[in-house]
Amino acid sequence: MTIKAYGATAADKPLESMNIERREPGARDVQIDIAFCGVCHSDLHTVRSEWGGTVYPCIPGHEIVGHVSAVGGDVTAFKVGDVVGVGCMVDSCQHCDSCAEGLEQFCENGFTGTYNAATPDAPGYTLGGYSQRIVVDDRFVLKIRHSAEQLAAVAPLLCAGITTYSPLRHWKAGPGKKVGIVGIGGLGHMGVKLAHAMGAHVVAFTTSESKREDARALGADEVINSRNTEEMGAHANSFDFILNTVAASHSLDAFATLLKRDGTMTLVGVPEHPHPSPDVSALIFKRRSIAGSLIGGIAETQEMLDFCAEHGVVADIEMIRMDEIDKAYDRMQRSDVKYRFVIDNATLAA
Numbered sequence: 093m094t095i096k097a098y099g100a101t102a103a104d105k106p107l108e109s110m111n112i113e114r115r116e117p118g119a120r121d122v123q124i125d126i127a128f129c130g131v132c133h134s135d136l137h138t139v140r141s142e143w144g145g146t147v148y149p150c151i152p153g154h155e156i157v158g159h160v161s162a163v164g165g166d167v168t169a170f171k172v173g174d175v176v177g178v179g180c181m182v183d184s185c186q187h188c189d190s191c192a193e194g195l196e197q198f199c200e201n202g203f204t205g206t207y208n209a210a211t212p213d214a215p216g217y218t219l220g221g222y223s224q225r226i227v228v229d230d231r232f233v234l235k236i237r238h239s240a241e242q243l244a245a246v247a248p249l250l251c252a253g254i255t256t257y258s259p260l261r262h263w264k265a266g267p268g269k270k271v272g273i274v275g276i277g278g279l280g281h282m283g284v285k286l287a288h289a290m291g292a293h294v295v296a297f298t299t300s301e302s303k304r305e306d307a308r309a310l311g312a313d314e315v316i317n318s319r320n321t322e323e324m325g326a327h328a329n330s331f332d333f334i335l336n337t338v339a340a341s342h343s344l345d346a347f348a349t350l351l352k353r354d355g356t357m358t359l360v361g362v363p364e365h366p367h368p369s370p371d372v373s374a375l376i377f378k379r380r381s382i383a384g385s386l387i388g389g390i391a392e393t394q395e396m397l398d399f400c401a402e403h404g405v406v407a408d409i410e411m412i413r414m415d416e417i418d419k420a421y422d423r424m425q426r427s428d429v430k431y432r433f434v435i436d437n438a439t440l441a442a
């Protein structure tokens with residue numbers, strides 16, 4: 093079927109309206125009419141080929157929510173009209189050890205990304221959520237239990253939400269734990285909300301005084317200006333866990349030294365230029381760890397969505413029309429968004 097989409101034909105071209113093909117639903121497929129799609133930094137990096145390897149035309153978007161409009165004959169978990177989501181993955185090998193453990197994001201044969209990943213479908217690589225409709229294997233479709241009016245604000249949970257939820261769970265954020273969130277952007281604002289909902293004592297780190305009140309409103313118990321060395325020093329050796337969402341190259345030591353013995357700081361952003369090598373002695377003398385984490389598996393993504401529905405957690409969003417995407421990218425690069433743009437996919441029809 094032919095549908096409308098919005099994408100880039102080259103790294104240096106603005107996004108434009110175009111028609112694309114979607115496969116007819118197979119036996120295990122769910123066809124989704126997309127209502128909203130969140131705008132992730134990965135979309136921008138990919139359309140501009142900042143990570144290399146982008147195939148054009150490129151249709152980004154991996155924070156997808158919408159309604160089921162058809163299902164294949166073998167699909168039992170979903171029916172027409174269901175409210176569903178699709179995140180960063182649309183397939184994986186399904187037979188490696190990681191897939192067997194429900195950790196499809198670490199598929200040893202490489203998961204299939206929702207856009208710019210090889211697929212048998214035309215045109216040979218996946219096309220994302222800046223489009224009217226998507227067809228996805230039912231194992232990669234998530235159920236959404238939030239109320240209907242929250243749907244747009246649910247979209248960012250599919251990438252920003254799970255990227256922060258998974259490490260918070262893995263490193264056991266919860267009551268009695270002091271948890272730091274570095275960077276209050278698309279990812280960080282979700283980190284603050286989720287860590288707060290999990291019952292942790294949440295400390296937000298920001299470089300701008302103007303974000304203090306905002307961070308508190310999101311659920312932070314304390315806010316630290318990370319440029320204020322006195323303020324930073326007062327928290328030395330006190331954190332159980334720090335989730336660092338900042339992708340720009342920066343000194344990790346300033347945060348690592350705030351960890352208690354056996355504490356961990358987990359990075360979820362890939363810097364364009366490497367971070368300076370951390371001070372090894374600061375790690376050795378307190379058995380501290382610096383770790384990484386990548387989105388989350390499908391089962392955990394469902395767990396995160398259910399947790400958020402139960403606790404009333406959604407993203408703070410700014411809705412845009414599809415044709416406002418380039419302006420949104422420019423603002424995103426200046427961190428001028430609170431805290432996630434979400435596209436109203438109905439505007440694709442205009």
Ligand SMILES: [Zn+2]
Pocket residue numbers: 132133134135154180251252
């Ligand atoms: Zn993303």
Ligand SMILES: [Zn+2]
Pocket residue numbers: 184185186187188189190191198199200201202
């Ligand atoms: Zn696998």
